[in-house]
Amino acid sequence: MGDVVSSHLDESRREMITARTRDVMKEFSDVYEQQYAVALFNSVRFEIEGGGGTQSQLLHRKDPLAGRSIFSGNLFQYLEENRKWRNRFVSVPNAYTINLHESKKAHEQGLHPKITINCAGYKALTSMDEYMELMNTSLPGVKAKVGNNPFIKCATAFPLILWHPYARHHYFCVMTEKEQKKWHAVLQDCVRHRDNGLPEDCTVQTPAFTVAVRRHRQAKGHYGTWDMMCGAPPQILANLVMEGLHPELRSAIGPRLKGKMQQRQRSWMLISDAVYRQVLTQTTTQYGALVDACEAQRVPLDARLRTDMDQIITSKEHVSSKIRALVLPKAEALLRNSIQPYISSILEALMEPTSRGFAEVREVFFRELVEISKNSLNGGGKDKLGDHMERLSMLAFHPVKMQSCYEQVEQLNLEGLQQRFDVCSPSVFVSRAQILMREQMDNAVYTFEQLFHQSLENQGESDMCKTVQRCQDRVLKKYDYDSSTVRKRFFREALLQIIIPYMLQRLSVTCSPELPRFKELIFEDFSRFLLVENMYDEVVLQSVTKDIMMAVKEAAVQRRHNLYRDSIVLTNSDPNLHLLGETPSVDWASKFGADEPEEVVGRSMEGGGSGSRRRQVVSMIQLDGVPLAYESCLEVPGVELIPEEDGELSEGQREDRGEDEEADEELPEGPKSPDSVNEIRDLINPMVEMVLPVAEEQQSDLANGTEATAGTLTAEDGLQEEVTHVTTVVDDVPRKSPRDRASVQTILQHLVESKKQEGDNERREEAAVEETPTAVQEDDSGLTADVSAAGSDSERPPPLPTDSSSRDDSGFQSPTGAATDESEPRPTTNGLSGEDKILDPVEVEVTLA
Structure with a gap:
């Protein structure tokens, strides 16, 4: 696209733009110098005579955003150079500029941002249709069809677009509607703050500049309000130049652009941005020289005013x-x-x-x-x-x-x-x-x-x-x-x-x-x-x-x-x-000794040096507990791989780590390849884990180890699987009180799908005891269903946890399904040889052939 800009903005045309900007600034400078003296007279007169409006009842804070930043988080940005979407870490300091970093680590290390966007004059859009409606009016004589495809294909359904009538547009997208609303509010606030670029406390420069701009536009026949009176004075002056220059260039260059309408619109946007940057560079330099020249005369003018004020x-x-x-x-x-x-x-x-x-x-x-x-x-x-x-x-x-x-x-x-x-x-x-x-x-x-x-x-x-x-x-x-x-x-x-x-x-x-x-x-x-x-x-x-x-x-x-x-x-x-x-x-x-909130972001380049820490006004969208696999310069991931923010993070405070774990569980886990021979063997011969009680006086009879055996295990659908090995792991787990066991049992019972399934489980357990003494009795926590799934050729179950200490073993029911007093131990058929042992909780691994 650089060839498009250089081919249409040759040396002669750039010289014409420079000359036009110089002429506008010359006219403006003459008016500004006159209005500067008048504004100084009004300021000194007000100071001498006093007066003013009613006094405010509320207090005013001098520097409310000292040591603060507004927002930070991850966005996907569209790069014009290679037409790709890339992940960027975005920080919004208290100056309300938008800084795009390659990664969060680069931001924390205090590196300069790759791009800094000054939002003055922009509009924050959330719809490609709204954007294309503005783009379709950018070239003369072009009538776009309804529903015409834009020249950018957004990676998600939630775009964020910064549109400017003269400067380059910026395209972002996020993964959820909640993120889009939050980012849109932030972008609008940046535009709102940067548009308000004329400080009211400058009682001489601001009135002189405002009246000079109005006078210049009235000389051109424009008397009404002007929506591009936004930003710092150099930006307003650049808009003033472009107000007359832009239509002229569009009429001269627009018909010469080649390609489809989308390509022509994209080319014109880049050309317009190059012109605007050239004009802005000139207005910044020349306005700075103008202000310095006027300020150099302020002291003698002020002394003269105070002497002859009455006259x-x-x-x-x-x-x-x-x-x-x-x-x-x-x-x-x-x-x-x-x-x-x-x-x-x-x-x-x-x-x-x-x-x-x-x-x-x-x-x-x-x-x-x-x-x-x-x-x-x-x-x-x-x-x-x-x-x-x-x-x-x-x-x-x-x-x-x-x-x-x-x-x-x-x-x-x-x-x-x-x-x-x-x-x-x-x-x-x-x-x-x-x-x-x-x-x-x-x-x-x-x-x-x-x-x-x-x-x-x-x-x-x-x-x-x-x-x-x-x-x-x-x-x-x-x-x-x-x-x-x-x-x-x-x-x-x-x-x-x-x-x-x-x-x-x-x-x-x-x-x-x-x-x-x-x-x-x-x-x-x-x-x-x-x-x-x-x-x-x-x-x-x-x-x-x-x-x-x-x-x-x-x-x-x-x-x-x-x-x-x-x-x-x-x-x-x-x-x-x-x-x-x-x-x-x-x-x-x-x-009050409160902990520093989570809104605290890393090192900032603005206002505090590379080692300063500044608190953030709005909580980050990216959850700290969820690792970002797509950190920098990678393709846009699928929608399901970026979690939606869980609420407002209590405005940046997440005291309970469990919320982060819940957020992690929402991420779907794709299929993974086995990394070792044992994992491959486990896939072929799945293992079933179960915990059975054993009395303390019988623990000496048990030992850790794997024992070869022969037996069958009946699944829920009636399919029988052979049991080839039984691994016994003895673990000391504190015995729960009957009251605790009853409460957990109640909870587990609520997890059962229906009373009908409970009856089916009881009948299968009784059949397993009578027909196969070596079968392992199962509890009501759903292991039978897992075994059925493991034996099926059409579906493989997710791996079960292997840490018995993480499981609650206090809610087991009687193997026969009969109602019993849980305070009395009941015999459980645990030995594969048919003997009955009263066991404390142990972990049994059953390998199915």
């Missing part, structure tokens, strides 16, 4: 009043005729799913606290409490547990409004709401941790359930208030994002030609900080703000949205709580 503000108010007189009448007419009738319907479409999502966050948080209360009521120790608190501390960053909250917001539908207001898709608002939900969940968890820890230090661990309840009530009240404030702010911002671009586009025809004359009213010394275009945008914003605030206030009165009215203003009613926010997070594992 700059006065000049701005004067020019804004002139612009307002021109724009406001036209804006009000447009607002009254084309926008006001739709504000309530837009707001309703936003509020319903968002309110359900925040309510689900509250419910998930409440359920976790109920589990902690149950632990305290049931007498759980410190270790259990430490484990619960460790899991609670990472609840907001657990993609699987938060998935039910995220799904509520994904139901947001703006159909009917998107075309009118030029909204590309609701994904912009969905992603923003989900980020806010995660922040509110972490704030609630962190606040509860601090309150609970303070209560434990002051009151001790007595009556812990009431302590949990008191802290829970306080946190939920603060969450209700904060979530209401956050949602109202989100609704206002979303309405502005939808309405303002629409108004600017409609007013641009009549207002934009008039704006240049207002530049004469600005002093030259202040021209860097006061731009007419920015003041024009502010006037349009002010014209619609009143209507938006009124609509949100009216919605807050309705109880079904669970919003506080603006008249209810909660000041900082809990000042002591915010003092706790300055204290570091509680390390619950070390405080």
Whole structure:
């Protein structure tokens, strides 16, 4: 496929791509430098004048994922180079990148990953049909048939695909639906986190970059929202270049691609990825140089602003009043005729799913606290409490547990409004709401941790359930208030994002030609900080703000949205709580002496050095007790050879080893070849093991050894087999009490298929005693059926256990099937010569000819 890329991306075309990227970056840089000075002015003015929104009631954690990783496990990846599926160990660090290692051992040794995927701009898909629907629109003039086969044949029925409009796609698959759901939640969380790449705490760079991108797109005629405003600034700039370059290259190269439609789609994907990587390399370098140049001027600009702040503000108010007189009448007419009738319907479409999502966050948080209360009521120790608190501390960053909250917001539908207001898709608002939900969940968890820890230090661990309840009530009240404030702010911002671009586009025809004359009213010394275009945008914003605030206030009165009215203003009613926010997070594992959970993965390259250990938020899918035979660079195994995860592993904790053994039993064991002559002989002459009791005073008469004999053994189907050898093994097994024997006997009786089979067993045993004195009497544990299977030519039984100590020998019934008092020993025909001996438990091996 490299030949396809090189043949269509020759030197002249690569030079054209470089020149186009340079031109776009030049235009963007000019706008960014202007907006950088304006953003610095707004930041310094806000700092001097103060103000701001309402104060949060919940505490904020500074670095919640310090020393953590998100997830790790095994996936099967499709390799484009050889078109093969290979097993890969995948780790997701706290940076939310996807690192693919050749094996888990390579990851633990701190080796660099083979591939690192930055998920910004991707979509996580779980269906090949959904993927092909996107692929069929990638080439112009190509109409794919319904149900057309993709160019990739997935190895299992549970694919996972990362799709990007410009970059290379990544294909994975897993073995079970449960794994697919968990991995899909993790991949979506990676996309969600990486899309939110512009830090809000950068009060100068982020506003300057956002406005510069919007200005550049408006100059090209694009006023609406943009769903590729995702990732770090260099990625957004690469998307900005590709927005105009990609269709042009597709029209030029698409008709020249050869082969079937699937092959052409695959070739175009590789070509597009090569172009995107070339553009991204340029934007990364040039944006870094642009930021450095602007930051070098920040100190003198800041000093100048602080000196002339009053004069700059006065000049701005004067020019804004002139612009307002021109724009406001036209804006009000447009607002009254084309926008006001739709504000309530837009707001309703936003509020319903968002309110359900925040309510689900509250419910998930409440359920976790109920589990902690149950632990305290049931007498759980410190270790259990430490484990619960460790899991609670990472609840907001657990993609699987938060998935039910995220799904509520994904139901947001703006159909009917998107075309009118030029909204590309609701994904912009969905992603923003989900980020806010995660922040509110972490704030609630962190606040509860601090309150609970303070209560434990002051009151001790007595009556812990009431302590949990008191802290829970306080946190939920603060969450209700904060979530209401956050949602109202989100609704206002979303309405502005939808309405303002629409108004600017409609007013641009009549207002934009008039704006240049207002530049004469600005002093030259202040021209860097006061731009007419920015003041024009502010006037349009002010014209619609009143209507938006009124609509949100009216919605807050309705109880079904669970919003506080603006008249209810909660000041900082809990000042002591915010003092706790300055204290570091509680390390619950070390405080309560809990063992390090199983989520702890090996060495990590990110954030801790090659020898650090970091705890994992989500439990691994691969069971530690099941060896992975297909470790690396092997073909995809059959579905039955990879076990499905047994639940959530108690969120990474598997205290009972028996669960791992049960998981092992689920793996079907295929036929194996015998490794020795003895094993071959055993297949020809199968051996039957049985345990018979013998009295202590008779043990001296018995000795270990094999004795040749002659006899027959009657199977269940009436088939008689010859007995050639009897091996006696004497083993000291403690005698069970009659009570214990009775209980085990009861259990064994329940395992018998039916009462009819019990009667058949009794009649066969009586016949065997009367007709063949040398026959070995069998118990009711199913050995007769095993002998029958061993004598059959059509089926060979699985090998029986040879360790008598692992068997429970306390549930034997009388050989005659009669009801007896188990406290009295009964004679058992054990000798092959016909003599009766009261025996203690021994192991007898019978070889059938």
